[in-house]
Amino acid sequence: MNGTKSLPVRPQNHERAHSTPMAPPFMVSAPGKVIVFGEHAVVHGKAAMAAAISLRSYLHVTTLSKSHRTLRLCFPDIGLDHTWDIDDLPWDVFGKSLKKPRYYDMVTSLDEKLVEAMQPSIEEVSESEPPEKRKIHQAAASAFLYLFLCLQQPTTPAAIWVLRSTLPIGAGLGSSASICVCMAAALLKQIHVLSGPHNDQPDEEVETQLERINRWAFVGELCIHGNPSGVDNTVSTRGKAVLFKRVDYTKPPQATPLNAFPELPLLLVNTKQPRSTATEVAKVGALKKKYPEVTEKTLDSIDQVTMSAYKLITSDSFDPKSESNIEHLGDLFQMNHGFLVSLGVSHPKLEHIRELVDYADIGWTKLTGAGGGGCAITLLKNHVNNARLGQLQDEFEAAGFEEYKTTLGGDGVGILYPAVLKNGSAEKGGEEINLQKFLRAEGADDIERLVGVGVREKRPEWKFWRFSDSS
Numbered sequence: 001m002n003g004t005k006s007l008p009v010r011p012q013n014h015e016r017a018h019s020t021p022m023a024p025p026f027m028v029s030a031p032g033k034v035i036v037f038g039e040h041a042v043v044h045g046k047a048a049m050a051a052a053i054s055l056r057s058y059l060h061v062t063t064l065s066k067s068h069r070t071l072r073l074c075f076p077d078i079g080l081d082h083t084w085d086i087d088d089l090p091w092d093v094f095g096k097s098l099k100k101p102r103y104y105d106m107v108t109s110l111d112e113k114l115v116e117a118m119q120p121s122i123e124e125v126s127e128s129e130p131p132e133k134r135k136i137h138q139a140a141a142s143a144f145l146y147l148f149l150c151l152q153q154p155t156t157p158a159a160i161w162v163l164r165s166t167l168p169i170g171a172g173l174g175s176s177a178s179i180c181v182c183m184a185a186a187l188l189k190q191i192h193v194l195s196g197p198h199n200d201q202p203d204e205e206v207e208t209q210l211e212r213i214n215r216w217a218f219v220g221e222l223c224i225h226g227n228p229s230g231v232d233n234t235v236s237t238r239g240k241a242v243l244f245k246r247v248d249y250t251k252p253p254q255a256t257p258l259n260a261f262p263e264l265p266l267l268l269v270n271t272k273q274p275r276s277t278a279t280e281v282a283k284v285g286a287l288k289k290k291y292p293e294v295t296e297k298t299l300d301s302i303d304q305v306t307m308s309a310y311k312l313i314t315s316d317s318f319d320p321k322s323e324s325n326i327e328h329l330g331d332l333f334q335m336n337h338g339f340l341v342s343l344g345v346s347h348p349k350l351e352h353i354r355e356l357v358d359y360a361d362i363g364w365t366k367l368t369g370a371g372g373g374g375c376a377i378t379l380l381k382n383h384v385n386n387a388r389l390g391q392l393q394d395e396f397e398a399a400g401f402e403e404y405k406t407t408l409g410g411d412g413v414g415i416l417y418p419a420v421l422k423n424g425s426a427e428k429g430g431e432e433i434n435l436q437k438f439l440r441a442e443g444a445d446d447i448e449r450l451v452g453v454g455v456r457e458k459r460p461e462w463k464f465w466r467f468s469d470s471s
């Protein structure tokens, strides 16, 4: 079935009239991240340090009555609107040659038979779009469909899935991981295999839920960019900050929480140069194949930088207000960036940001995420002159870059069930967030205002799986 062409798309009136929702609409949200140290090296078994940011994805699920048999994806950020008939999906691949995975299984690679069986359903997505756009649509649709087929049944109720994000897409801030975490959590919630989240949930139970979501989010990431390390989905699921390492892909990764991640004075700047994580990761893979020894040594050096930063940040004496501590961390930023340049994943626009900061002499810059464009982070020196900073920000703007205001170390995946917020609303019982309202929100600020998890204001209706010792 082809999707509607014009967006934003709302259900037709007759669609609404015939739909007696079986379950209330609900929402799921998960954050993006910045990799502070160790991108790319982490794909090759080295350590990385990453923190959740306050920019997030939001997924809204409306279950339809039994008279409907459709599965509709409405992802307006990328202009995707596609509807499948649930009965046309390749359910019969399971049981023949392929055992259907269970929701608690650990899946670490994509099954070629399932990928192949899904192909006709993916081929019909955005047929009339230009190839580049179609690729973006098909990547997101494949991640969803793969998880849907693995986790749900042919008898699953019809639903409309609306996804919106306040994250820039393909800019190194983990947009793909945050949407995969949302999809995995919502699909698991729909089949009632998640307990909570609720206050006083024992830590072991919290761990089980987060692990379950994270495993499936990783599978979604496999569909979008082929060879993910898992750091992005891990920090997006768990929130806060983590030191992450995955040596053996058949086992869960090591993720050491960094609950007391320091409040670092960071600038986050987007070159707006589009690139794909898959391409950048493949570049490093090719370099390693061509020059195994030198590349391995460079990756090892990045590992040492990351571990050195970890030691520094977690030492009792670390104080972000201390000039020498910040300078130490800044030197590590500079070294990490240099190694990434030598791996070939920088971009002239990223170098331009670094040069502007270097000329202003107010901090240390490194690319963050896959590079090749996307974002850079700058660690500011203490006592930076405001006028100088303002001038630098003007220079960023003049170069066509965009700066984001964000805080580090927030909550991971959260659920709003049902999709109702008090919002100081006069509506009895609170304001119901239906999909029309969600689709009408214009831009990131409006999305935050309507359904944001509450970085600026308290939104207690959003629930998170939190450990007892996390502040």
Ligand SMILES: Nc1ncnc2c1ncn2[C@@H]1O[C@H](COP(=O)(O)OP(=O)(O)O)[C@@H](O)[C@H]1O
Pocket (backbone or CB within 6 Å): 057, 075, 077, 078, 135, 136, 137, 138, 139, 140, 163, 164, 165, 168, 169, 170, 171, 172, 173, 174, 175, 176, 177, 179, 224, 225, 275, 276, 277, 278, 369, 370
């Ligand atoms: N808001 C969104 N809506 C739909 N798809 C998205 C969204 N954000 C990310 N994606 C999917 O993720 C892909 C970007 O992934 P990637 O190249 O890894 O970039 P990033 O560094 O932002 O994670 C997009 O091509 C698209 O398929």
Ligand SMILES: C[C@@](O)(CCOP(=O)(O)O)CC(=O)O
Pocket (backbone or CB within 6 Å): 035, 038, 039, 040, 041, 042, 043, 171, 172, 173, 174, 175, 176, 227, 228, 229, 230, 231, 232, 277, 281, 368, 369, 370, 371, 374
């Ligand atoms: C380059 C890498 O280390 C980070 C990619 O981050 P992003 O997709 O650019 O946000 C890849 C990975 O860890 O899977």
